[in-house]
Amino acid sequence: MSFRGRRADLMLGAYEWFARRAAIHPNSRRGRRFSSFGQGSIMCFPPSALFGEHAIKVGSDTMIGPFVSLSAGMGPNQELLSDRIVEIGDRVLIGRGSSIVGHFHIAIENDVFFGPNVYVTDQNHGFDDLTIPIGKQSMPEEPVRIGAGSWVGTNSVILPGVNVGKHVAIGAGSIVTSDLPDNSVAVGSPARVIQQF
Helix, strand or coil: CCHHHHHHHHHHHHHHHHHHHHCECCCCCCHHHCCEECCCCEECCCCCEEECHHHEEECCCCEECCCCEEEECCCCCCCCCCCCCEEECCCCEECCCCEEEECCCEEECCCCEECCCCEEECCCECCCCCCCCHHHCECCCCCEEECCCCEECCCCEECCCCEECCCCEECCCCEECCCECCCEEEECCCCEEEEEC
């Protein structure tokens, strides 16, 4: 092996060593900031953004991938509506690059899997007042629930007020704007049910 190859292996090994130690787990200083952070759970290094941990609950044996944004509120000093903004169940997998941004209440039940780059939020922006930039206008928050055993495909978006039933498969790139029933498959923008079982 060449010097360049050995150096690359050494650098990769050092990064992997650091990433394992920088991950958030139940006994880490950052993990103890959460409302609860279940045994066997991990938030991989690096997080993309992490705010309001005291209002975020993570269940047991859950894996939150790298480059995930997980927040209760939009910034570290925002006053929150409650101490139960984001609740993530047991054995959940949140894919790399996903974002979960809660202001009111987002519940992700047990055994839910996300592909990479999924976006979930319970707040949206208004646009009625033409004298105020859209980014500064907000609409009332509406709770979001993703039922147990569901799968959310890569690059999907789940918007405020949506109730996803149990055992639902959401196709990649879908935008979920309305409730989805238990035991269904939904795809598209906006997502529509194409199969029930």
